[in-house]
Amino acid sequence: MKFSLTDEQSLLRDSVRRFVSEEHDLNRQQEALRRDARFSDAHWNMFAELGWLYLMVPESAGGLGGSAEDATVIAEELGRGLVGAPFLSTAILGAALLGAGEPTPQRNELLSGLMEGRCRLALALEESASRYEVDAISTAAQASGDDEIVLNGQKVLVQDGADADAFIVSAIASSRGGGISHLALYVVPSSAAGVEIRRYRTIDGRWAADVSLNNVHLPSSALLIPSNRAREVLERALDHARIILASEALGAMEGALAMTADYLKGRTQFGRALASYQSLQHRLSDMFVKVENARSMLYRGLSMLDAEPDQRAAAVSATMVTINQAAEFVGSQAIQLHGGMGMAEEYPIGHFYKRLRVIGKSYGDLSWHMNRYTQMTPMVEMQGAA
Amino acid sequence: MDLKFSKEDEAFRMMVREFVRAAVPSDMALRTRQGFHSTKEDLQTWNRILFEKGWAAPHWPKEYGGTGWTPLQIYIFEEECAAADAPFLSYFGLRLLGPLIYTFGSDEQKAALLPPILSGETFWCQGFSEPSAGSDLASVKTTAVRDGNEWVINGQKIWTTEAHYADRMFCLARTDPTVPPQKGGLSIFLFDMNAPGISVRPIITIDEGHSVNEVFLDNVRIPADAVLGRVGDGWTQAKFLLSHERVSNAQVPRSKRDLELLKQIAAQERAGGQRIIDLPEVRQRIAELEIDLYGLEWSVLRELFNGHGAKSQPIASGLKILGSEIQQRLSTLLTDVLGPKGIVLYDEKEGSGDDLPGNAPSYVVGSTARQLFLRAASIYAGANEIQRTIIAKQVFNLSS
Ligand SMILES: Cc1cc2nc3c(=O)[nH]c(=O)nc-3n(C[C@H](O)[C@H](O)[C@H](O)COP(=O)(O)OP(=O)(O)OC[C@H]3O[C@@H](n4cnc5c(N)ncnc54)[C@H](O)[C@@H]3O)c2cc1C
Numbered sequence: 167m168k169f170s171l172t173d174e175q176s177l178l179r180d181s182v183r184r185f186v187s188e189e190h191d192l193n194r195q196q197e198a199l200r201r202d203a204r205f206s207d208a209h210w211n212m213f214a215e216l217g218w219l220y221l222m223v224p225e226s227a228g229g230l231g232g233s234a235e236d237a238t239v240i241a242e243e244l245g246r247g248l249v250g251a252p253f254l255s256t257a258i259l260g261a262a263l264l265g266a267g268e269p270t271p272q273r274n275e276l277l278s279g280l281m282e283g284r285c286r287l288a289l290a291l292e293e294s295a296s297r298y299e300v301d302a303i304s305t306a307a308q309a310s311g312d313d314e315i316v317l318n319g320q321k322v323l324v325q326d327g328a329d330a331d332a333f334i335v336s337a338i339a340s341s342r343g344g345g346i347s348h349l350a351l352y353v354v355p356s357s358a359a360g361v362e363i364r365r366y367r368t369i370d371g372r373w374a375a376d377v378s379l380n381n382v383h384l385p386s387s388a389l390l391i392p393s394n395r396a397r398e399v400l401e402r403a404l405d406h407a408r409i410i411l412a413s414e415a416l417g418a419m420e421g422a423l424a425m426t427a428d429y430l431k432g433r434t435q436f437g438r439a440l441a442s443y444q445s446l447q448h449r450l451s452d453m454f455v456k457v458e459n460a461r462s463m464l465y466r467g468l469s470m471l472d473a474e475p476d477q478r479a480a481a482v483s484a485t486m487v488t489i490n491q492a493a494e495f496v497g498s499q500a501i502q503l504h505g506g507m508g509m510a511e512e513y514p515i516g517h518f519y520k521r522l523r524v525i526g527k528s529y530g531d532l533s534w535h536m537n538r539y540t541q542m543t544p545m546v547e548m549q550g551a552a
Numbered sequence: 553m554d555l556k557f558s559k560e561d562e563a564f565r566m567m568v569r570e571f572v573r574a575a576v577p578s579d580m581a582l583r584t585r586q587g588f589h590s591t592k593e594d595l596q597t598w599n600r601i602l603f604e605k606g607w608a609a610p611h612w613p614k615e616y617g618g619t620g621w622t623p624l625q626i627y628i629f630e631e632e633c634a635a636a637d638a639p640f641l642s643y644f645g646l647r648l649l650g651p652l653i654y655t656f657g658s659d660e661q662k663a664a665l666l667p668p669i670l671s672g673e674t675f676w677c678q679g680f681s682e683p684s685a686g687s688d689l690a691s692v693k694t695t696a697v698r699d700g701n702e703w704v705i706n707g708q709k710i711w712t713t714e715a716h717y718a719d720r721m722f723c724l725a726r727t728d729p730t731v732p733p734q735k736g737g738l739s740i741f742l743f744d745m746n747a748p749g750i751s752v753r754p755i756i757t758i759d760e761g762h763s764v765n766e767v768f769l770d771n772v773r774i775p776a777d778a779v780l781g782r783v784g785d786g787w788t789q790a791k792f793l794l795s796h797e798r799v800s801n802a803q804v805p806r807s808k809r810d811l812e813l814l815k816q817i818a819a820q821e822r823a824g825g826q827r828i829i830d831l832p833e834v835r836q837r838i839a840e841l842e843i844d845l846y847g848l849e850w851s852v853l854r855e856l857f858n859g860h861g862a863k864s865q866p867i868a869s870g871l872k873i874l875g876s877e878i879q880q881r882l883s884t885l886l887t888d889v890l891g892p893k894g895i896v897l898y899d900e901k902e903g904s905g906d907d908l909p910g911n912a913p914s915y916v917v918g919s920t921a922r923q924l925f926l927r928a929a930s931i932y933a934g935a936n937e938i939q940r941t942i943i944a945k946q947v948f949n950l951s952s
Pocket of ligand 1: 446680687713933
């Protein structure tokens, strides 16, 4: 075992840190996002130039075939700086799902676009009734003629969906001959006829979308992952993405904690620095303990990403439960210790809390993960066997 | 001991309920349920309705326009108002300044200032906190200097709730820099917000709402008699007021209503065909909140009857801590019950109700914004850390 970063990972981390400190400005980003439902093109191009968009694309498709560990290094620094890029949607989920598809010319073209920063992707899974359950959907894909697919359905809360060039859409595939219907994944260009996009902001200042698919006719090559393996591929990609999100949350927690400690050192009340009050020192310490524990659980989750699906699911959910609970405590206490200042939208600390809350409700929330963990962990049997 | 509501209390409740339910306009009730910062119009309208009924300030002494009800009846009244989704009347005149005026004000001030507060004609804001004087309120830097027949005020206030629509401010300022602020150096001034030299700048909070402001006081000239009570009594008055603020900050009636709404929503939300309210961990979180809210309610009831005992101040501090935490937990559980929809603000612009982002039902409107704003409940009205310090000092005689 070894917990330190490799040389390459350290370089990667430094390059993200440099981007965050030299190019990124939180207030400017939030201002721009208020006007425009799109993360800065200039910055996204830098992501491409710096190779971050190549990282998770398989080598066979011209990418770097990086590891989840590599990706967490980037996500953590983006989290610390609250960078609102569609990194997870495009460079993690997009790359993983496209990478798992058949190497057709269409797919390869999408992947090149992804790596070069020309193509932003968003994953459209959620529907009104699904609440994180990937197969609780009713979007339907119907084969039509020999080489067409028709999609119908309504996707909601598609993160980074407002400015996506293409969506990866989950739908129930029904074959012409009837038979059993199963989940499959499709690529739907946002410009396709019949695609209607409703854009709106989420509390972290980023954008999501509802995507209606009304008789969207697509060539049969739009099928990315067929139903015989879509469920498995999707679950795996989602578990990877959750761990990347966990590391973004960790970066955000550390960022919030550092900012709070600085604030307490700088602010005087009753003639003393706030940081000199032991009750506040202890609060910082509690936050620190939770953050360190969360980091340990991040590594545990990372270590289990290649385990059997059930074990992986239980481990990832265990990580996410820890992350969620730590994030709520650290994020809310960071506001608390800033007093009134913590409530001001112009001041950064509240944005950490809001981003952490969004992460805590993305691809599963506390109750979903707790539930999945208990289902995958046969506690009673274990006791009986002892 | 008699631990039951009497028949008379129950009859009183029915009488209040009948009036209040019929009197709250339904659009106003919806806005209150959604929990956005109330508009001035709603506050004025509801204030006028209660004023005409004689119920605008039940907690005031009868001679100044109170109802003469018992503390328990007042509590029942507040509960019924909250249950009917009536807006919460503007705090600053009715809850804070009114009691200050009838306790410390001159006869002229009582006669001139109390009636328009009661009727809702005059809205006040509280100009206490400053950029460098928050928890340490006594260190306010705003100065008031006597110049002939006038006072000249200079300084900056911050977090001033409703300053953007208040008619007047009560403002804590330094009148004598040669004595410690707690020993006669501070006074409270009462003046119009449209006086020359006052400018108000909005502060948007993390719920993207506007309720607090910065207020700049630049050579504001006000008449000599604009000081509340006596010059130099500001600290005594401020302390009186902060203890008043804390009891009502337990917010039990509002939280009871929020719990009710939470249950209704949890019964409508579904996960995989199952009602969210049937999930074991949701049930447990709701039950825990309900039990804690009972505890808080009974503490408030105890306090209503033993209100002026030696432990009154630290108990009020305890109520403030528990009350604010319960508000935060309730609103957080509500947004958690909404699942993935909890990432959207669902603010006022989206208030129409039947075409919401994420295909959400209309009851989501306001929920996330309120959850975010309620982070402030443990900060305003004396931060919870300060309340703990008060308890340590007053119950155990400890100082830090
Ligand atoms: C939404 C909102 C509305 C408000 N409305 C008004 C209003 O209408 N009028 C008005 O005058 N003010 C208002 N306030 C201001 C409010 O009273 C102050 O924010 C509060 O008193 C805390 O002061 P501060 O913000 O300066 O924080 P600070 O005093 O700087 O405190 C920062 C943190 O340090 C902690 N702390 C401070 N001192 C100590 C200590 N000695 N020991 C341990 N911990 C300590 C605090 O608890 C807090 O967690 C409002 C605030 C908010 C957020």
